[in-house]
Amino acid sequence: MSFEPKILGILCNWCSYTGADLAGTARMKYPANMRSVRVMCTGRVDPGFILNALRSGADGVLICGCHPGDCHYIEGNYKCMRRIPLTKKLLADMGIDPRRLRLEWVSASEGARFQSVVTEFTEEIRALGPLELRELNFDAEHPAGTAQKISAAAS
Amino acid sequence: MISVEIDGKEIQVEEDTTILNAAKALDIRIPTLCYNELIEPYAVCRICTVEVIRGKRTRLVTACNYPLRESVKVRTNSERVMRLRRMNLELLMARAPAARIIQEMAAEIGLETTRFPIENPKESCILCGLCVQMCQDVVGAYAIGFADRGSKREVSTPYERTPETCILCGACAQVCPTGHIRMTDAEERIIHSKLSLGPNAAITIPFRQAVPNVPRIHAEHCIHFKTGECMLCSKVCPKNCIHYDDKDEIEEFEIGAVIVATGFNDFDPTPMKQFGYGRYPNILTGVEFEQMNNAGSPTSGKIVMENGEEPRSVAILHCIGSRDENYHKYCSRVCCMYALKFAHLVKEKSNAEVYQLYIDMRAFGKGYEEFYQRILDEGVNVIRGKGSEIVPNRSGAGDGALLVRCEDTLIGKFREIPVDMVVLCTALEARGDATDLARKLNISAGADGWFIESHPKLGPVSTTTEGIYLAGVCQGPKDIPDAVAQGGAAAAQTMKMLALGELLMDAAYAEIAEEFCSGCRICNGLCPYNAISFDETKKISAVNSAMCKACGTCVAACPTGAIAARHFTDEQIYAQIEGILV
Numbered sequence: 001m002s003f004e005p006k007i008l009g010i011l012c013n014w015c016s017y018t019g020a021d022l023a024g025t026a027r028m029k030y031p032a033n034m035r036s037v038r039v040m041c042t043g044r045v046d047p048g049f050i051l052n053a054l055r056s057g058a059d060g061v062l063i064c065g066c067h068p069g070d071c072h073y074i075e076g077n078y079k080c081m082r083r084i085p086l087t088k089k090l091l092a093d094m095g096i097d098p099r100r101l102r103l104e105w106v107s108a109s110e111g112a113r114f115q116s117v118v119t120e121f122t123e124e125i126r127a128l129g130p131l132e133l134r135e136l137n138f139d140a141e142h143p144a145g146t147a148q149k150i151s152a153a154a155s
Numbered sequence: 156m157i158s159v160e161i162d163g164k165e166i167q168v169e170e171d172t173t174i175l176n177a178a179k180a181l182d183i184r185i186p187t188l189c190y191n192e193l194i195e196p197y198a199v200c201r202i203c204t205v206e207v208i209r210g211k212r213t214r215l216v217t218a219c220n221y222p223l224r225e226s227v228k229v230r231t232n233s234e235r236v237m238r239l240r241r242m243n244l245e246l247l248m249a250r251a252p253a254a255r256i257i258q259e260m261a262a263e264i265g266l267e268t269t270r271f272p273i274e275n276p277k278e279s280c281i282l283c284g285l286c287v288q289m290c291q292d293v294v295g296a297y298a299i300g301f302a303d304r305g306s307k308r309e310v311s312t313p314y315e316r317t318p319e320t321c322i323l324c325g326a327c328a329q330v331c332p333t334g335h336i337r338m339t340d341a342e343e344r345i346i347h348s349k350l351s352l353g354p355n356a357a358i359t360i361p362f363r364q365a366v367p368n369v370p371r372i373h374a375e376h377c378i379h380f381k382t383g384e385c386m387l388c389s390k391v392c393p394k395n396c397i398h399y400d401d402k403d404e405i406e407e408f409e410i411g412a413v414i415v416a417t418g419f420n421d422f423d424p425t426p427m428k429q430f431g432y433g434r435y436p437n438i439l440t441g442v443e444f445e446q447m448n449n450a451g452s453p454t455s456g457k458i459v460m461e462n463g464e465e466p467r468s469v470a471i472l473h474c475i476g477s478r479d480e481n482y483h484k485y486c487s488r489v490c491c492m493y494a495l496k497f498a499h500l501v502k503e504k505s506n507a508e509v510y511q512l513y514i515d516m517r518a519f520g521k522g523y524e525e526f527y528q529r530i531l532d533e534g535v536n537v538i539r540g541k542g543s544e545i546v547p548n549r550s551g552a553g554d555g556a557l558l559v560r561c562e563d564t565l566i567g568k569f570r571e572i573p574v575d576m577v578v579l580c581t582a583l584e585a586r587g588d589a590t591d592l593a594r595k596l597n598i599s600a601g602a603d604g605w606f607i608e609s610h611p612k613l614g615p616v617s618t619t620t621e622g623i624y625l626a627g628v629c630q631g632p633k634d635i636p637d638a639v640a641q642g643g644a645a646a647a648q649t650m651k652m653l654a655l656g657e658l659l660m661d662a663a664y665a666e667i668a669e670e671f672c673s674g675c676r677i678c679n680g681l682c683p684y685n686a687i688s689f690d691e692t693k694k695i696s697a698v699n700s701a702m703c704k705a706c707g708t709c710v711a712a713c714p715t716g717a718i719a720a721r722h723f724t725d726e727q728i729y730a731q732i733e734g735i736l737v
Contacts, residue, residue, distance in 0.1 A: 006736055018611075035735040040663065040723060043681075044707025052729055057736045069602050072619055073706035074594075074683040083711070108611060 005059035005125040009036035009118070010045055014072035015107045016064030022111035030115045031122040034062060041065070042103075043076025047087040050101055054091075054133060060100040060125035062118065067105040077105070097128055157225040162232070174205055174218035174229055185218045185231050186240070186260060188247075188332050189283030193387050194293065196220035199283050200332075201243050202260070206230040215239060237264070245269040253279040254333035280335040282308055286327035295384030296320050299327060310336075322381045358388050363451045372399070412622045412649040415606060416642065417592065419628040422476035422483070422582035429544045430475065430579060435557060436461045437576045438545060440475075441493060444578045448500055458504050458576075466575035467554035468508040469501050472542040476582035478514060483582050485603060488632040490580040491517045495527055497578055498535045508554065509535045510572055512542040512561050520634070538572075540564045548573050583632040596623055597684055605631045616644045619704060621658055624648050663705035663722040665698045671717035672696055678709035678718060 011017040017038050023030065039045060042065030050061045063084065065077040080103065088098035102121055106114045156167045161178055168177045173196070178185050189200040198217040205218045208228040215235065223229075230236060244261045249271035251257060261267070282301075287310060290299045298321035302311035312318045328336040357376035360368060378385040379399055389397040421442050424432040432438050437460045439447070450456040460466050471494045477487040491513065498509045511530075516537075518527040531537060544560040553573030563570050585604025586592075593600040598618040599607045606625050609617045616624050624645035627638040652658070665686075667678075672695040678687050679696060686702035687709060689695075698709075698718070707720040716725065 008732060008736060037728060037731045037735065039707060039728070040720070041706035041708060044711050044720065044723060046711040046725065046728075048725070049728060049732060053732045053736060056733045058732075067602070070599070070607075072599060072607070073704060073708065074597075074599060076683070076706045076708045079681065079708050079712070 003126060003130055005033050005122060005130070006057055007034040007060045007062055007118075007122060007125060008053040008058040009034045010042070010049060010061065010063045011036050011038055012042045012065040012072075012077070013038055013040045015066035015070065015105075016114065018108035019064070019106040019110050019114045022108065023114045024111075026111050028111055028115040030118040033122045033125075034118050041071065041073045041076035042080035043071075043073060045080055045083065047083060047090065050087055050091075054096065054100070054131060059128070059131045060102070060121060062121050063101075063103045064106045064114070064117070065103070067107050070107060096131065096133070099124060099128060100131065157223065159223050159225075159227050159229065161229040168223060170224065171222040174207075174216070174221050174223060175203060177223055178218065178229070178231060183231055186263075187219060188256070188260070188281065189285055190219045191285055191289075191330050193390065194285060194288050194330070197284055197288065200247070200281060202240065202247075204236060204239050204243070206233050206236050240264065241266060246271060247281055249273050251279045251281045251333060251335075252276050254281065254335070256333055257281070279333045280310060281333055282310065283332065284310070285330045285332065286310060286336055289326045289330045293385050293387060294322070294324055294326050294378050295382040296322055296324070296378075298322075322378065324376075324378045324381070326378065326385075363449075369396075372397075411653050412624065413596065414624045414626050414642075414645045414649060415592070415596065415598070415618075415629055416626040416645075417586055417589070417629040419632070420584040420586050422584045424475050424579050424581055427475065427482075430472070430542070430577075431545045431557075432579060435545065435547060437466070437557065438579065439576070440579050440581045441490070441497070442581075444497060445493075448497075448504075456504075458501060458507070460576060465505050466507050468510070468572075468574040469576045469578065470510040470512060470542065470557075470559045470572060470574040471497050471578045471580065472559070473511070473513040473580050474541055474582075475579040476584070479582075483584065483603065485632065486517065487580075487583040488517070489583065489634045492520070492523055492526070492634065494578075494580050495530045495535075498530050499533065502533050502535065507575070510559070510574065511535055511537045512540060512559065513537070514539075514541050520636070538563050538565075538570070540570075542577075545577055583628055586629070589629070596620060598623055598625075605629065616641055616648055621660070622652060658701070660701060661705060663720065664700045664703040665705065665707065665709055665718050665720050666700070667696055667698055668717045668719065669693070669695055671715050673715050673717070675714060677712050677714065681708050681712055683708070 011020055017036070020036065042063055045063055053061050063080065065080055066072060068077060068081070071077040084101065084103045088101055091098045091101060104117045106117060157170050158165060158167055159177060161174070161181055162183055164181050164183070166177055166181050168180070175185055175187065175190065185203050185205060188202045190196060190203065196219040198220045201217060203218040204215050206229070207214050207216050207221065208230070218231070241264060244257065244264070244266055247257050248261055248269040252273050253276065284301065287300055290296050298318040299310055299312055302309055312321070325338045328338050357378065358370050358372045360370045374380045386399070389395070389399070421440060424430050424440060430438065432440070446452055447454055447458065448456055458465065473490055473494055476482040477485060477490065494511060494513070495518070498511055501507050501509050516527060518524045538561060540561045540563045542559050542561045546558050546560070548556050548558045555573035555575045557574050557577060559572045559574055559577060561570055561572070562568070585600070589600050589604040589606065593606060597620045601607050606618065606629050608615050608625055608630055609619055616626070618625060626642040626645040627633070630641065633641070674694040674696065676689055676696060679689055683706070684702050684704055686699045687696050688699065690697055705720060705723070707723055710718045710720045719725070
C-alpha cells in the first residue's frame with residue numbers, strides 16, 4: 001500500500017478557513033490527507049501546536065493565513081510570519097526536515113489557491129516520506145527516554 | 156426723503172441718491188457702459204448722460220453719479236439727451252470699433268456707422284478704467300494701471316511685463332464692459348469662464364441641494380485671502396452672513412456608534428499618458444461629463460466642446476484604471492451602466508455619433524440589461540475592445556479632432572475612430588487616507604484600500620470592531636441602490652445597538668490568570684487593539700475583555716502560559732490536533 005501522509009492544517013478563521021469553505025462549496029477536489037484545525041488568527045499558532053502535531057503522528061503541518069496586509073486582526077499574520085522561520089530552525093535542530101512545515105497565504109476568495117496549496121504540499125510530504133519520529137516512539141513527556149531509544153535504534 | 160420727478164413719474168428717495176438708482180426703482184432704463192454697482196462711479200463713458208431741470212436751469216449730467224436733491228426733474232430721453240448719446244456712441248465706435256456691446260447699443264438707436272476716423276479697427280478698450288479701479292481699490296493688487304497720456308493713453312501693466320503683484324484673479328476681465336481684457340493660458344488660449352467645468356467663483360454653494368445649502372469661500376482662490384482687500388461678497392450680503400475669520404474647528408462628541416461612509420476618490424487618468432487627459436482638449440472624466448450635463452452647470456446641461464460647439468461624435472471609454480493590471484485589478488462596477496446612461500444623454504441632447512468601447516458589458520442589476528438593449532436600439536456603436544490610445548487626428552479625416560485607437564475583438568481588427576470628444580470612465584478608488592482611518596477606527600482595510608466587512612456574506616455592514624458600521628463605496632465599489640441599501644442597514648444596526656443600551660460581545664476573548672503572569676509585558680506590545688494594559692501596582696498584565704477580539708496572538712506569545720483564549724485554549728487545540736491525527 002502506498003504511503004498516505006497525514007497532514008495537519010491550521011487555518012485562520014477569516015481568510016483561509018473561509019477559503020477552504022469556498023473550495024468546498026465550489027466542489028474543488030483536494031487530497032483528503034489534510035485535517036484542519038481552526039484558529040481565530042495565525043497569530044494564535046503556538047510553535048507547540050506544530051511540535052505536538054508532529055509527535056502525534058502528522059507528517060507535515062500546513063499553516064494558512066490572510067495575505068500580509070489583509071489580516072482581520074491587523075497584524076496577527078506578521079507575528080506568525082516571524083515565528084515560523086524560528087520553528088523551522090528548531091525542527092532542523094531536532095532532525096526533522098523543515099520542509100514538513102509550511103506557511104501559506106490564502107484569502108477568503110482563493111478557493112482555487114487553497115486547493116493547489118494543499119495538493120502541492122501533500123505531494124511534497126508524500127515525496128519526503130513518513131516522519132520517522134513515529135517509529136522512535138518519541139515521548140515528549142520523557143525526552144530522556146526517547147534519546148535512549150534513538151541511540152538504541154541507531155546502534 | 157425728497158421728492159423727484161423722472162420722465163414725468165414722481166418718486167420719493169433719500170437725498171443724494173443717484174439718478175441711476177432712482178430710475179431703476181421706477182423701472183426706467185438708462186443705458187450704461189462703465190457703471191458697475193460695486194465700484195465707485197467714475198462717469199467716464201458718458202453714455203448715461205441725462206437732462207436735469209432745476210427751476211429754469213437745465214443741465215446735462217451723468218446719471219450714474221449725480222446726487223438728487225429736492226424737486227429736481229430728470230429727462231432720460233429728451234431730444235437733447237438723445238443727440239448727445241448718439242454723438243457719444245459715434246465717438247466710442249471710432250475709438251473701440253471691435254467692442255460688440257457698443258455696436259449693439261448703437262444699433263439700438265439706429266446708428267450704423269461713425270463719422271469719425273477709425274484709428275485701430277481691432278481696438279475694444281474704451282479707457283473706462285473699471286479694470287484699474289477693480290485691481291487697485293477692490294482687489295488691492297495694483298497690477299494694472301493707466302499708462303501714457305492724451306490720445307496715447309492705455310491700460311497697461313507696469314513696463315508692459317507680467318506684473319509680480321497680479322494674482323490671476325480675473326476680476327479685471329470680469330468687470331471689463333467691452334470684453335477687452337481676457338484671461339488666457341500660457342499658450343494664449345482663452346480661458347472661457349462659461350465653458351470651464353463647474354462653478355468657478357471663489358465663493359460658491361458646493362452643488363445644488365447641498366446640505367447645508369449655504370455658500371462657502373474657497374480660501375485658495377479668494378482674493379481677500381491673497382491681498383486682504385475685495386470683500387465684495389460681504390458688501391452685497393444683506394444679512395452680514397460672511398465671516399472671513401471663520402476657521403475649521405475640532406469639536407469633540409461622545410457617541411455610541413460610528414457609521415463609516417467616507418466614499419471614494421475618482422481615479423486621476425493623468426498618469427495614463429496614452430489617453431492624453433489634460434494634454435488634448437475635450438477629453439473628460441466621467442464626473443466632469445456628468446457635471447457638464449447637470450442643468451445647473453456653466454453650459455446649462457448642454458454637451459459642448461471647449462470651443463463652444465456641439466461635438467460631432469463622442470467616444471466613451473470603459474475601464475480606465477479598473478480591470479487593469481497596472482492600476483486597479485478590480486471592476487469598478489458602476490461604469491458600464493453610467494457609460495450607457497452617458498450614451499443615452501448624448502443621443503438625447505445632440506446629433507452626435509456615440510461609440511462605447513468596453514471590455515465586458517456588465518449590466519448586472521434589475522432593469523440594466525433592458526437598458527443596454529435600449530441603448531443598442533438607439534443606434535449607439537458598441538465596440539468590444541478597450542481603447543488603447545487617444546491621439547490628435549492630424550489628417551483631419553472623419554468627424555473628429557481626436558483619434559481613438561482600439562482593437563475590435565469581435566471582428567479581430569485594429570480600429571481608429573475619429574471623435575470630437577472622449578469620456579473616460581475612470582475607476583472608483585479608495586480614499587488615500589483609508590489606511591489611516593482604518594487604523595484610527597481599529598477596522599481593517601484590504602490591499603485596495605476598501606474597508607473590510609466582518610463577513611463577506613453574513614456581515615456585509617458591520618466591521619471587526621463592535622459599534623462601527625460601513626456604508627457605501629468606502630467598503631467597495633457599488634452603485635447608488637446598493638449604497639442606499641447598505642446605508643439603511645448600517646443605520647438600522649446602529650439603532651438596534653443604541654436601543655439595546657448595552658453591547659453584546661463575542662464570548663471568545665483572552666483572559667490572563669493572575670497567579671501565572673510574570674509581568675514580562677511581552678503581550679502588551681503584541682495586541683493590535685491595545686486591549687492589554689499593565690497594572691503597575693500588581694505588576695501584572697490584564698486584558699480588557701470588551702476590547703479584545705480573540706485573535707490569540709498574545710496567547711501564543713505568553714512564556715508562562717498565563718493567557719488563555721476562551722474557546723481556543725491550548726488544551727482544546729491540543730486535544731483537537733491529537734484527535735484528528737489518530
